[in-house]
Amino acid sequence: MYAKTRIGRWLATAIAAFLLVPATVAQEVSADAPIIDFQTRFLPTVAKNGMVVAPERLAAEIGVSILKRGGNAVDAAVATGFALAVTYPRAGNIGGGGFMLIHLAEEDRQTLIDYRETAPAAATADLYLDDAGEVDRQREFFSHQAAGVPGTVAGMLYALENYGSLSLAEVLEPAIGLAAEGIPVSFALNAEITSRAERLQRNPEAARLFLDASGNAPAPGSLWRQPDLADTLRQIAGQGRDGFYSGVVASHIADDMANNGGLITRQDLADYRALERTPIRGSYRDFTIVSTPPPSSGGIHILQMLNILEGYDLASLGHNSAAYLHRLIESMKLAYADRSRYLADPDYVEVPVAELVDKDYAARLRARIQPDTATPSASIAPGASLPGESTDTTHYTVADASGNVVSNTYTLNFSFGSHIAVPGTGMLLNNEMADFSASPGEANAFGLVQGEANRIEGGKRPLSSMSPTLVFRDGQPWLATGSPGGSVIITTILQTLLNAMDFDLNIASAAAAPRVHHQWLPDRVRVEDGISPDTIRLLENLGHNVESSRRTLGRTQSILLDKGWLYGATDTRRPGGWVAGY
Known part of the structure; x- marks a missing residue:
């Protein structure tokens, strides 16, 4: 395809x-x-x-x-x-x-x-x-x-x-x-x-x-x-x-x-x-995702959100449509709520990695998403059904x-x-x-609410959102990407992956497409320029608190590998990026 x-x-x-x-x-x-x-x-x-x-x-x-x-x-x-x-x-x-x-x-x-x-x-x-x-x-x-x-x-x-x-x-x-x-x-x-x-x-x-x-x-x-x-x-x-x-x-x-x-x-x-460390690994449709383990929260929550979204036919909803973005935003709220409680340096705190990326857990979270109503963040508790980061x-x-x-x-x-x-x-x-x-x-500093697990201790590594990620297709590396952005890193990478995997965008288009971000608290959706005003009105009618992002969301640097060729794209949201190849 x-x-x-x-x-x-x-x-x-x-x-x-x-x-x-x-x-x-x-x-x-x-x-x-x-x-x-x-x-x-x-x-x-x-x-x-x-x-x-x-x-x-x-x-x-x-x-x-x-x-x-x-x-x-x-x-x-x-x-x-x-x-x-x-x-x-x-x-x-x-x-x-x-x-x-x-x-x-x-x-x-x-x-x-x-x-x-x-x-x-x-x-x-x-x-x-x-x-x-x-x-x-x-x-x-x-x-x-x-x-x-x-x-x-x-x-x-x-x-x-x-x-x-x-x-x-x-x-x-x-x-x-x-x-x-x-x-x-x-x-x-x-x-x-x-x-x-x-x-x-x-x-x-x-x-x-x-x-x-x-x-x-x-x-x-x-x-x-x-x-x-x-x-x-x-x-x-x-x-x-x-x-x-x-x-x-x-x-x-x-x-x-x-x-x-x-x-x-x-x-x-x-x-x-x-x-x-051993990278965190999961699957999404026909792809294998390999990403960053704790003390980064990125890999866990990228997989967690992909697990939730795997239950929907996203392509049929339409890229950046209100129906698609609603489900995407709801999955973000659920993942970031869990981040606030469970993620920290695994050498100091026991992080329930397997439980958080479990597909059955994702199915229970998916069941909480209403197709026509936004869930208020105040009603989302971290790990409500869990089994036993700079810009x-x-x-x-x-x-x-x-x-x-x-x-x-x-x-x-x-x-x-x-x-x-x-x-x-x-x-x-x-x-x-x-x-x-x-x-x-x-x-x-990024508005992320964090818990006791990530408190300061000598020698400990602070929780991060940095999420360098690799995607494999048919057992071979297919896409490599990552981003800056503090709290928006995780959702930036998530959307870049979905743009390529579900919506079949080439890597330049996958990087350039406008993005949204929700991190559970505060209860608001940040939206980049380029999302249709009609789509924004539909999201607001569903109950989402939408605000135009004053800053761009993330900045990916990506390579897609296909049939012996390398396709590179630097995110155009900021000046100065470069693709060098030979």
Whole structure:
């Protein structure tokens, strides 16, 4: 079914994109490359040998250059990750953490590297409560105490050592070159820094790194160098893990913490370990879904919602029709209610994974959905019939000629994290501690209500919504995707999968289609532009509280694999994304 009209759909999408926005042409990485405003590759891109889809052009092209050198998908993913720390500072990082989902073609096996940040050993459950017992949001979001122990470097090195084929020096060389020699400032980079200039200005080191003497971002077309970050990357290239988690870099981090009331110590850094976990797996119609296990909630709830929706003939309802969206929204409410109670770090809390993704449980939840009436969130209790996460995260996807696939999501949490830079390192601190329940029962920064299971404890990993996901068809990898977006990550990926699986949209159309989001509390449906006004009125008549989303919902970076070809699409909701392939 998919193959019959694929070419026609690709052409239709390409023509529509051409009429709306001029597409740029792929170029090799070069400091002399022209600066192009909104340098997003809007046209769907096809390749045969390898592909990287990322939120920024230079990093994507670096990933492909690694593939051309003979590296595999993991080598390219690690090179892209470190390059994004240079070229995409709002979310690319060495000071944050995330999850890397890997398909190993030769072994026909999938594995998940969990390099989520951990709470410093000194962190306590009442860390962010003031004398009145209220949450101090300034301390939780924008102080040194907001930072968890960074996991990105450990995770990237673990992936490379265990599943890569090139040396660390080879893989880090391009990122070091970009940081030391400078990168041309694109319109997107200028806009990203400008949007956070006021907050960055409050930290002297962040202001020095990102702003000029007048408090302005580097101008489009100028050359931006990051010598401190280049030195940090050289430490990692030369010493591996010790180059970040001990030695000079660790001293810089620990000293900055000690001088500013932070909690991370040299011992916390030395103790950090990336973990390898078994991905969560389920089925949907003729597809197999492989996604991220706890401490992410994403994989569980993507499968939970797919299980609920599997009982409907969605295609017959019509894509983004009121009947379809009603059922979709109701499934979201039910899943996010369960998220509030059961999800947390599985090394600290027993998470009922099997029960939550059980198809019989989904059938009981489906029975609660009324076809012509919205269910008020107040009447939905978490796990009512259960048997005994930043909007500025980033995602990229890689595939190589041997069939290996990497889907990687990592973050600083907020855009530019805590907006605090560590002197001497060129790196920003994350504010991932905000993903814990500072006060169980209250909403976090993304409006998600979380429970006692996700309370702060030293060494614990905060609950996440990051959900790098792979879809298999006939036993072969078919679709790899992921998204930033905090609480909307899960519903963004869900809709992208449904667009491709049930509605047979090509990957560019599946990514571009307007989305909706509901997270149980608050009881409202966020709707992107592009949903028909008539459909919105019908949803309101069913009892849904609909509001136009002030922000776009998610930003996928996806590769569809079919009959030896790679079809890549970067989500056009934000500028700067790029598909690199050969």
